[in-house]
Structure formats: C-alpha cells, structure tokens
Amino acid sequence: MALYLAVDLGGTKTEYVLADETRELARVRGGTIKRMRTDEGTADQNFIQALAELEKKSGLSIRDVARSCVGAAGITVALVTDWVRKVFAEHVGGELILVGDVEIALDGAFFGGPGVLVMAGTGSNVAGRSSTGRLTTAGGYGPALGDQGSGARIGQQALRDIFIAIDEERETTLLPAILKLWDLPGIDELVGYANRIPSPDLTKLAPVVLACAEAGDAVAQQVLHREAEELAHLVRIVINRLRKDDPRPDWIPDLAFTGSILEHVAPVREGIVEELRRDTPALKVIPGMVDPLLGALWRARHG
Structure with a gap:
C-alpha cells in the first residue's frame, strides 16, 4: 500500500x-x-x-x-x-513535490483540467488554467498592493469608509461595532490604533463588517459590494486570457471558489457571480468551496 x-x-x-x-x-x-x-x-x-x-x-x-x-x-x-x-x-x-497554493487549489477544483478559481481569505488571488494547460493569475500581490476581496482588504476599506462617513456626517453602525471589538473609547483612539506600527490584524474586522451589512448598514454593504466588483474584475482578466488560448470561440471556463471570505461572506461571493453574469450569463459556477488539500493529494498521487 x-x-x-x-x-x-x-x-x-x-x-x-x-x-x-x-x-x-x-x-x-x-x-x-x-x-x-x-x-x-x-x-x-x-x-x-x-x-x-x-x-x-x-x-x-x-x-x-x-x-x-x-x-x-x-x-x-x-x-x-x-x-x-x-x-x-x-x-x-519519499519524494517531495513543492508547488504554489494556486496550483493545488486549481487541482482541487478541476483535477488538472481547465477552469478559473477565485481565492479570498487573509489575502486573495485569481488563477486559471487553459485547456492547453497554461497557468495564468491576476492579483495576489499582498495587502499593500491588492488582495481585493480579502479579509485584510475588507477591514482596511471599512476603516477608510468609516472616516469618510464621519467627514460627511453620516451615521454607520460600523464605528461603534469596531470600537467595541478593539475595546477603544472613541474616534481619536481608533485613529491611533489603526495607524500603529505594526498595524493591527485587520482581518478580524471582516466578520464585523458582514454583521453590520446584514443588519442593513449602508457603509458596510458598500464595502462588500465594492470588494466583490474588484475581485470580479480580476476574474474577467483571467477569463479573457484563457479564452484567447482556446481554439473554441464560445468556450467559457467554469468558475470555482475557495477561502474563508468566499465561504462565509456571501455578499462578496454572490456579488462576484452577479457582476460576471452581466456580460457572461452562461458562466457556470461550481457549487460549494474547493478544498485545496484535495488538490495537493491529487498531485501527490499522480506525481
């Protein structure tokens, strides 16, 4: 055995x-x-x-x-x-195969075949494989340069939008919710805490943003909507590259999801699909979440 x-x-x-x-x-x-x-x-x-x-x-x-x-x-x-x-x-x-997390995630979804995978957890990335086996990616450059739709990005954008709302004299339940999470007495302390070095873990804000959005907070809803749009833009980039590499003019790669944000933050996942289907109504979405570990296992078994 x-x-x-x-x-x-x-x-x-x-x-x-x-x-x-x-x-x-x-x-x-x-x-x-x-x-x-x-x-x-x-x-x-x-x-x-x-x-x-x-x-x-x-x-x-x-x-x-x-x-x-x-x-x-x-x-x-x-x-x-x-x-x-x-x-x-x-x-x-035994022998060791060492590959990128993108590759095992793709294999977990498509087992060596073509398709597009959106990954969003602490960070984010979009990866695709063409029918000829060519791998292409968009995003994945870290929190300072991208990570659209990730936990860190959602937290960062929520903080920024809170202070735009403050300047515009609009109410948002995000402010008291984040003050409570971080045990801070007020806005001045939030400014200092958010700008400290090293920075706080902004991924912890994502569940707060989701809760406020589900309760109807417009600022929180806009944060999630915008992050979904930005991730969808990366998906379009990858799909367009893959279609150029395929001999079938009407071929559209299937789409799959993985990562804690896409699993637990439905407005981001659903927003991506809604945005993409505006111009690609025939897009097929694989249900559920991909387990990258199964991709690593598939590759270990097949060498």
Whole structure:
C-alpha cells in the first residue's frame, strides 16, 4: 500500500492529509509552518507535532510515505522553500513535490483540467488554467498592493469608509461595532490604533463588517459590494486570457471558489457571480468551496 502526504501550507494554519491510493487515512490541522510568518523553532515544533498526530491517527509511519505534495504561497522565497525541503528530508519518506497554493487549489477544483478559481481569505488571488494547460493569475500581490476581496482588504476599506462617513456626517453602525471589538473609547483612539506600527490584524474586522451589512448598514454593504466588483474584475482578466488560448470561440471556463471570505461572506461571493453574469450569463459556477488539500493529494498521487 503506497502512502501519500498532502500539505496545504497557509499563513495562519497548515492542513495535512495522509492517504493511500483511494482513501484518506488521517487529517490534521496545525499551526503555520510558513517561515515568513513564524520563526524556525515554532515552525519545527508545529510540523513535528502535526506529523506525530498523523501517525497516531493512522497507525502508520510518515517515513513510509512514497510521495508528498506541499502547496504554499511564496514558493519563490528561499526562506520558505529551503526550510520545507530540509524538514521533509529529515522527517518524511519519499519524494517531495513543492508547488504554489494556486496550483493545488486549481487541482482541487478541476483535477488538472481547465477552469478559473477565485481565492479570498487573509489575502486573495485569481488563477486559471487553459485547456492547453497554461497557468495564468491576476492579483495576489499582498495587502499593500491588492488582495481585493480579502479579509485584510475588507477591514482596511471599512476603516477608510468609516472616516469618510464621519467627514460627511453620516451615521454607520460600523464605528461603534469596531470600537467595541478593539475595546477603544472613541474616534481619536481608533485613529491611533489603526495607524500603529505594526498595524493591527485587520482581518478580524471582516466578520464585523458582514454583521453590520446584514443588519442593513449602508457603509458596510458598500464595502462588500465594492470588494466583490474588484475581485470580479480580476476574474474577467483571467477569463479573457484563457479564452484567447482556446481554439473554441464560445468556450467559457467554469468558475470555482475557495477561502474563508468566499465561504462565509456571501455578499462578496454572490456579488462576484452577479457582476460576471452581466456580460457572461452562461458562466457556470461550481457549487460549494474547493478544498485545496484535495488538490495537493491529487498531485501527490499522480506525481
């Protein structure tokens, strides 16, 4: 029985699946092992602990793994890739496939075939694969340069729109909700807290924005609507590139979603589809959320 290890290496968590040719044998979620997000000692500890849990749940040795696939953002960064290769060589058997998180997410949706995937969680990205196998992406440049529709971007834009509303003397329930979340007494303290270095974790504001939008707050609704429009624009860019690469003039790639924002913030997900169907009414959307870990497992099994 051949064993395969799939790893989805995220900025805040890392997920693992140990499987054979047909079945998942154990699944574990652990702390991040991304070296841009944590120190080497913590990454080592998180990785070793996760492997121990996989062995305990499965009753099998990680040393017997035939092939692993790790999907991670930042695979062009030596700090990330060098550490991953080192610890896998030390603790895991078999060969290692190291690819971008975009690729395992696409494989989780389309299993090597064509399509477009929108990813939005802490950050965001849009990726597509043509029928000829060409990979193309848009966005994904980090919070300072983009990350449209992400948790960080929603939080940042909500803060900016709050202060536009203040200047325009409009009421918004976002202001008291964020003051309560951050335990701040007033506007002056919010200005100082939001501008501090290092900056606060703006992703924590996304659930607040959603709650206020669902309760009817116009400022919060506009934040989510605008982020959906901006992500939809990136999707259009990717779709247009893929269609140029396909011999069928009427071909439209299927669309899939993954990431915590697209799973839990329905106005962003639904807003993207609504915006795209204005000019592409035949667009097919795959229901539910893609599990990138299954893409990593598919690639580990197929090499």
